[in-house]
Amino acid sequence: MKKLLLIHPAIAPYLVDQFNHLSEQFDLEVIFIFDNVWNHKFDQSKLMAQLKFKYSYLLKGPHYKGRVFRFGILREIRKSNPDIIIGYEYSFITQYLILLKRLGLIKQKLGSTIDDSIDICHHIQSKIRFFARQNSVHQLDYLVVFTSEVSKYYQDTFKLKEDQIIVSPILQEPERLRSNGEELERIAKQYSQKYQLKGKKVLLFVGRFIPEKALPKFIKTINDFLQEQQKVVLILVGDGEDRQTLETLVREKRLEKTVLLPGRYEGQELYPWYLCASGFVLPSTYEPYGAVVNEALIFGLKTFCSLYAGASSLIDTEKGMLFDPLKEIETVEKFKYFLDSIDIIEEIDMNDKPSLMSNHQEIFIKEWSKLK
16 A cells, blocks of 8 residues: 555545545545634544544644644654655645655655636636646646546646546545434424424525625525515525624515524534435535535435536536526526425435435545556
């Protein structure tokens, strides 16, 4: 086994299976540079208990919001002595790894995980990132991306070879998320009863309430349609800076019975919400990937997904519908069509919602075997 060292921000629920599968292909070690996801806190003790590889933390060093540098990276590389080192994005840490190699202080092959959707590839968010990308792409031996679209973009734009780019969609095991089904169903029935969901079409959103998710815009776009409906409910599970805006909007539009904000949930308290729903929505105008789409499909939910999300690559006619949240008329028309394709919530039974998620394990193994 080759020894693989990942330097990564922090563990999140959607990375547990991914990293554990990597540990079956490589002698894996992960260095986390935050003790939690900096803008979305998870119960780390529960996540760490599921990890099957060696991990450690580097927490000392300057940082501003999501931009960080950590002291001790070279020391940890020498201690680990890996064959391959994978950083993340075009971050300061990835730039530092490139510098160390150019100076001859490390000899390992280098790569970086790039979370960009195809839309973000074409519309890069800042000049700093543009120049960092220009500087980094040909200095790295490997890029790890989510979709084949993004892989093709890098091949065409930067003349990279296919074997330099690992297409690694988020890998979550349906069996693990759907385990303990009786308990999930019991909690889901409690949610359904509390919010009177039986007999209604329930559209679910899960995530942070932040401007990029475009929830206020989405509600304003479909408001007239919602006002006419007695049997449609939009449930927004999460929290964030846009919460007050959403609460005010719901109150002003008199949508208190139609748009529900039950709060933020995770893990075994979150998954029952998928069982309560008829379909899932992700209306983001900026979304590198959108891991919640994976979870929605695992729990058998068709998804009304923004074409700006990287996870839009998972959606076909059997799994939902894509839409452009910036085009209001199109959004309303497609939303009505999507609602016609999903069922009213009656009895809650997980067996009625088989997973819609494709098995990416073989692709995952094949793509990561490109590391040589």
